[in-house]
Amino acid sequence: MKLAVVGTGLIGASFAKAVRRRGLSSEIVGLDADSENAATALRLGLIDRVSDAVPRDAAAVLLAVPVDGIAGWVRRLADHPGTLFDAGSVKAPIIESLKGQDGALPPRYVPCHPIAGSERSGPEAADGDLFAGRPAVLTPVPETDPAAIDQVRALWRGVGADAQLMSAADHDRIMAVTSHLPHLLAFAYLDQVEAGHLPHTGGGFEDFTRIGAAAPHLWASILGLNRGPLITALAAFKESLDSFERTLANDDREALEALIDAAGRRLTRDQKKQ
């Protein structure tokens, strides 16, 4: 099985490393618009060779490119006989933009999103265990080739991920709450922070703001693409925030404590196990 990896950044290079380590592929070919990334991936032994084009005989092609570049790659590879799958963190808008005049998606494209990442980026940060134990969400449409779904599911499972099928709309709504809203809040929060504050921060601050250091272009694309569900999640958040603000304005400690208590319960270990 020959695998092509388009984009040899953290996600693509980590996938290549995991596939290679587990012997899931006979050859891994890497492509990257950033030739230095591809050269590094080759030097580190994460891929077998660098190519300018996706080899015709690649059985599977991972499109590990930023979300705003995925649809273009699927279109470009519409006639490729292999299975295409991506790792983008927004799904429905990519699917919508790919629908042809008949409203159908290319049947051998399996929209995917492995919920895994790192603060680090680039092939140097490749981690063969990045996907181990992490969810890998597949959001196929009715016309998606079942054999392609099986193949992609086997690949994610092969690198240790927990492959899950879900609708693109459900995926995007969930990600709006679990990932995109926290990023938005961290960005807007950081706007309040001045240089003079930084010597007076504790560990909680560092945790809270870590995601605020995310790559601006990448995250503008992600938040922008998923703006529908994100605006909905934001509206609900603002209502909650208003409830907290009212308890502060009224100095109602009991009501404030009840709100904090209810919030903390959202995180209980039992819920996490569900």
Next chain:
Amino acid sequence: MKLAVVGTGLIGASFAKAVRRRGLSSEIVGLDADSENAATALRLGLIDRVSDAVPRDAAAVLLAVPVDGIAGWVRRLADHPGTLFDAGSVKAPIIESLKGQDGALPPRYVPCHPIAGSERSGPEAADGDLFAGRPAVLTPVPETDPAAIDQVRALWRGVGADAQLMSAADHDRIMAVTSHLPHLLAFAYLDQVEAGHLPHTGGGFEDFTRIGAAAPHLWASILGLNRGPLITALAAFKESLDSFERTLANDDREALEALIDAAGRRLTRDQKKQ
């Protein structure tokens, strides 16, 4: 030098452990309304003995109790000849509530806040390095005894903290931004999270929400006591959030990217070093 520690939870027990390890005290006496906490601190060798009252000959008394209990302890110990200092994360309201008819604070009380903590609590979590390299803010008033300030500053330095003097108002404004607002946002954010979301979260989510698991009563007291500066910080945050929301509503990716970029720059390493 005999030290009394009122409250043998994480902060009090960690201070005792650090003082003992560095030989800064001849005897450490522990008090706790929760007798089990005090017994555990004794069993773990963090304090030399448990007492029901602050010994008259204690040269320094750390009030490591929740913020809503500090003023009461200072009042109760108004006639104690030793130096009193606390570890509460809000300062001005405690100082205000302690001012006598003459508007003066007890001169041997030095308001303090070590910016250090842990997700863990109780004497079992005591860490002799908890304050090492962390800021310890002192917010004395004009009538505070300079000798008491020096003594408390030496104690914080003795346990490795970076002792800093600042006005209570400045401290509370800074903490509203660097600590209290992030907690408030994490609480309000968690209100959006459902059990079904939790299997689909990444590392960023865990970082972002860690502070949301804070103790409800303690944090209702902290946020409630500092509600003035917190409401001001919250108003500024909401303006920033509105700016982000406008870029989403208008699908203006360029403006969104510029906002994200500006937010990330608040965290640059160079600023941190200032």
